[in-house]
Amino acid sequence: MRKAGDAAMEQRSRVGEPVIVLEHVAKRFGKLYALKDLSLTINAGETYGFIGPNGSGKTTLIRLLVGLSRPTQGTISILGKRVPSQAVAPAIGYMTQASALYNDLTARENLEFFASIYGLRGEERRRRINEELERVELTDRASSLVAHFSGGMKQRLSLACALVHRPQVILLDEPTVGVDPELRLSFWQYFVQLNREGVTIIVSTHHLDEASRCTRLGLLRSGELLAQGAPTELLERSGKNSMEEAFLFFAHQNMPSGATEQGQVYTNTTSAQDEQEVQS
Numbered sequence: 001m002r003k004a005g006d007a008a009m010e011q012r013s014r015v016g017e018p019v020i021v022l023e024h025v026a027k028r029f030g031k032l033y034a035l036k037d038l039s040l041t042i043n044a045g046e047t048y049g050f051i052g053p054n055g056s057g058k059t060t061l062i063r064l065l066v067g068l069s070r071p072t073q074g075t076i077s078i079l080g081k082r083v084p085s086q087a088v089a090p091a092i093g094y095m096t097q098a099s100a101l102y103n104d105l106t107a108r109e110n111l112e113f114f115a116s117i118y119g120l121r122g123e124e125r126r127r128r129i130n131e132e133l134e135r136v137e138l139t140d141r142a143s144s145l146v147a148h149f150s151g152g153m154k155q156r157l158s159l160a161c162a163l164v165h166r167p168q169v170i171l172l173d174e175p176t177v178g179v180d181p182e183l184r185l186s187f188w189q190y191f192v193q194l195n196r197e198g199v200t201i202i203v204s205t206h207h208l209d210e211a212s213r214c215t216r217l218g219l220l221r222s223g224e225l226l227a228q229g230a231p232t233e234l235l236e237r238s239g240k241n242s243m244e245e246a247f248l249f250f251a252h253q254n255m256p257s258g259a260t261e262q263g264q265v266y267t268n269t270t271s272a273q274d275e276q277e278v279q280s
C-alpha cells in the first residue's frame with residue numbers, strides 16, 4: 001500500500017505551506033446542494049475546524065476530502081495532487097463518525113490490521129501500535145475484544161487506528177463524541193503536538209466549546225461557508241463574546257434568499273449520478 005504513495009508524499013510539509021486547496025467546490029444530492037461554492041486553503045500544521053449544525057455539510061465535505069465522493073463542481077487538491085488520488089491516500093488518516101473497527105478482533109489486532117494496510121511492518125509497526133495504545137489509554141485492554149468495549153473506548157481506538165501510520169493530513173469527523181471531558185482534553189493536546197510536527201488536522205464538530213481549540217474555523221450552514229478565521233478573529237469581527245453568538249451573527253448576515261425554514265436551498269436540476277448517490 002505504501003508503494004502507492006510517491007516520493008512527494010513521503011516528504012513532510014512545512015508548517016504554513018498550503019496542504020489542502022478547495023476551489024469552488026459544490027456537492028449536490030438530487031435537488032439538494034449539500035455544499036455550495038466552497039473555496040478555501042488549509043495550511044500545514046493547522047487544526048481547521050468545520051463547525052455547523054446537523055445537516056450543514058460537514059460529513060459531506062470530509063468525505064470529499066478523503067476521496068470517498070467526488071464534487072459535483074470544483075476541484076480539491078491535497079499535498080499538490082487533485083483528489084481522489086491513490087498517491088495521496090497513504091498520507092491521510094480518516095476517522096469516521098461510524099466505527100470502522102472489527103468487533104471480533106482485539107484492540108491490538110485492529111491496529112495491526114490498519115497498520116498493515118498502510119504498509120507498516122516489523123519493529124516499526126509494533127512500536128507505532130504500542131505508542132498509539134498508550135496515547136489513547138488502552139494499553140491494558142490491548143488484548144480485549146472490541147465487541148466488549150464501551151462507545152468511548154471504541155472512539156479512542158478509532159482515533160489510534162486513524163493515526164497509526166503517522167499521516168500528514170488527518171480528517172476527523174466528530175472525533176470526541178462519547179469521549180469523557182478529561183480524555184477529550186488529552187485528544188486536543190495531542191492535536192496541538194501533531195500540529196507542531198507539521199501535521200494538518202481537519203476536524204468537524206458541532207461542539208462550539210471545542211471551536212476555540214482550532215487554529216482556524218470554517219462556519220458552515222446549509223452547505224455555505226458563512227465565515228472563516230481564527231476563533232478570536234471571528235469573535236472580534238462579530239463583536240460577540242461566544243462562538244455561539246458569533247455563529248448566529250454570521251448566519252444572519254448570510255441569510256440566503258429563497259431559504260426554507262431549515263435554511264436549505266433547492267434547485268430544479270438533477271443528474272443521474274447525483275440521484276444514484278441519493279440512493280446510497
Ligand SMILES: Nc1ncnc2c1ncn2[C@@H]1O[C@H](COP(=O)(O)OP(=O)(O)OP(=O)(O)O)[C@@H](O)[C@H]1O
Nearest residue numbers: 029034053054055056057058059060061277278280
Ligand atoms: N448520500 C446522500 N444522499 C442524499 N442526501 C445526502 C447524502 N449525504 C448527505 N446528504 C444531505 O446533505 C446534507 C448535509 O449532510 P451532512 O451529513 O454532510 O451534514 P453534517 O453537517 O455532517 O450533519 P451531522 O452533524 O448531522 O453529521 C443533509 O441535508 C443531508 O441530508
